[in-house]
Amino acid sequence: MMNAPFDDAGTWPLKGVKVLDMGQVYNGPYAGMLMAQAGADVVKVEPLEGEALRSRGGGKTPLAHVMLNAGKRGVAIDLKSNKGRAVFLDLVKKSDVLLENFAPGAMERLGLGSATLLQHNPRLIYGSSTGYGAWGPDMNNLAMDLTIQAYSGIMSINGPSDGPPLKAGLAVVDFLGGVHLYSALVTALYERSISGKGRVVEVAMQETALTALATSFTAMQMAGGSQPPRRGNNHPAGTGAPYNVYPCADGHVAIIVVRDSHWQSLVKAAGLPDLADDPRYQLGPDRAQREAEVDSIIGSWTAKLSKYEVARICKEQRVPAAPVREMPEVIKDVPLHERGALFDITDDELGEATVPGSPLRFHGSPRPTWRPNPKIGEHTEEILADWLGLSHDETMALKATGSVA
Numbered sequence: 001m002m003n004a005p006f007d008d009a010g011t012w013p014l015k016g017v018k019v020l021d022m023g024q025v026y027n028g029p030y031a032g033m034l035m036a037q038a039g040a041d042v043v044k045v046e047p048l049e050g051e052a053l054r055s056r057g058g059g060k061t062p063l064a065h066v067m068l069n070a071g072k073r074g075v076a077i078d079l080k081s082n083k084g085r086a087v088f089l090d091l092v093k094k095s096d097v098l099l100e101n102f103a104p105g106a107m108e109r110l111g112l113g114s115a116t117l118l119q120h121n122p123r124l125i126y127g128s129s130t131g132y133g134a135w136g137p138d139m140n141n142l143a144m145d146l147t148i149q150a151y152s153g154i155m156s157i158n159g160p161s162d163g164p165p166l167k168a169g170l171a172v173v174d175f176l177g178g179v180h181l182y183s184a185l186v187t188a189l190y191e192r193s194i195s196g197k198g199r200v201v202e203v204a205m206q207e208t209a210l211t212a213l214a215t216s217f218t219a220m221q222m223a224g225g226s227q228p229p230r231r232g233n234n235h236p237a238g239t240g241a242p243y244n245v246y247p248c249a250d251g252h253v254a255i256i257v258v259r260d261s262h263w264q265s266l267v268k269a270a271g272l273p274d275l276a277d278d279p280r281y282q283l284g285p286d287r288a289q290r291e292a293e294v295d296s297i298i299g300s301w302t303a304k305l306s307k308y309e310v311a312r313i314c315k316e317q318r319v320p321a322a323p324v325r326e327m328p329e330v331i332k333d334v335p336l337h338e339r340g341a342l343f344d345i346t347d348d349e350l351g352e353a354t355v356p357g358s359p360l361r362f363h364g365s366p367r368p369t370w371r372p373n374p375k376i377g378e379h380t381e382e383i384l385a386d387w388l389g390l391s392h393d394e395t396m397a398l399k400a401t402g403s404v405a
Contacts, residue, residue: 004338005363012039012365017189018387019043019097021072024051026145026171027129027205028101029068030178031185035097036071037358037368043383044072045088047079048405050376060349066373067355074374075383076405079110083403087384092117092124094387097185099127101177104139114200124198125188129181133204143205145171152209157216160232176212177205234291241287241294242266245324248307252324255298255314260284265317270301340368347372377405 017040021032029044036042044051053065075091078084089112092098098117100107107113114126128134131143132151141151149155149167159166184201192198219228219237228236233254235243242263245252257263260283267275275297281287287294302310307323314321331354336342339361344354357368384390384404398404 004367005361006367007364008366010364010366013362014038014040014186017041017096018094019099020045020091020095022098022100022102024101025053026064026068026174027177028099028181029053029065030175031099031127031129031181032072033068033070034178034182034358034360035185036371038360038362039365040097042072043091043379043387044069044074044374045091046074046076046376048076048377048402050076054376057349061347061373063347063350063353063355066345066347066350066353069373070355070357071371072374073379073383074377075380076377077380078403078405079112081401081403083398083401085111087388087398087404088112089117089120090388091383093121095121095124096189097125097127099129099181099185101129101181103143104130104134118198118200122198123192123196125185125192126198126200127181127185127188127202128200129177129203129205131205133207134202138206145174145205148173148205148209152206153213153216154209157213157219157228157230157236159230161230163230165230172212173205173209176208177203180208234295235288238291239288240284241291242298244295244298246295246299246302246310248302248305248310248323251307251326253302253307253310253314253321254324255302255310255319255321257284257287258320262319263287266298266314266319269313269317269319270298272297272301343370345370345372380404 014035017035019032019035019040019042021029021035021042021044023029023032023044032042032044054061056062057065077088079088114128117126118124130139131148132138132141141147146167149172150165152173154172155165155167158168180203184203188199188201215236216228220226222237231238233245235241240257243256245254255266257266263281264276267273275281279286280290281294311321311323330336331342333342337344340357341359342354342356344352346352355370357370381392381395384395385392395404
């Protein structure tokens, strides 16, 4: 097994990059969180009352906000006030990146659109993530993860064949949007290192969903352009079996047979060696035609064993499989903690919790750590001194006018 590739004396790839993170809820903040965990100095810019997600915790800051704003510093500015906008523009002049996921036109209504900000700082990378794009006929459609799952086609192929369309259980397009926004920002930073010029990059959440539908596009093409049916946990295009979730004595296990050799190994491990050479099941297309029979055969075997036992046997036989783990099982996963993917934290408001970190691993950089999310405006004075050189008295004067908090 390879040793952990961390070097506490190493550096982070985005060290020295200054980011103004105006993200709200999931999409934008996740892109900012990835930049912070890669070493950037990410300053979360919030209105004086805090961003929208803070209000969803029933009086406490929700765990999602704690997760998605880890490693950032926080400043609170009233962008509707003249002095607040002036402070913000001064911060923009010192920034490498600004990211936001407001509705199209929101920044322009504040007098802080991308064209204005690039005039103040021609080297700025301005990143915008919207639901349907910053331009085009759908730009003003109201966008939430659920509505984009519906409009993009995700819900049409998700769920059992005899039930209604279902949304994915996770906020899939919010985070697809965040990942693609991060990618666009880092790509533009690379370009700027050569050209010296900034630019605007944008991501439409609906468009980030399309490539993730690759198998469903295949199924539609195979059906002559017709809508592919919803197939639950079976293969979306119906081209392979077994490909499903099977009952066990204590839960469920997911098994996917990709190659014919996997099938041969699986049935031998299940004590059914005669099926390895049975012409009805020998080839993938034949098994796909007998999907229900195959599922019954495999399900009868797995039902007698625990999910971890089935997974162990499949692993030994090099058959792709995994136990269906519940969330309390996942957060106790030792390898995930060892790799820095999960952290046990104690939050001021929420107490003890387990949270994920960045999934990006930079070999030769320090071991991933957890730095708490900022309170509303927690670092306002520190940031204005650090970035703009303002004195304590100057910051207090701004605070007295309600321009910052």
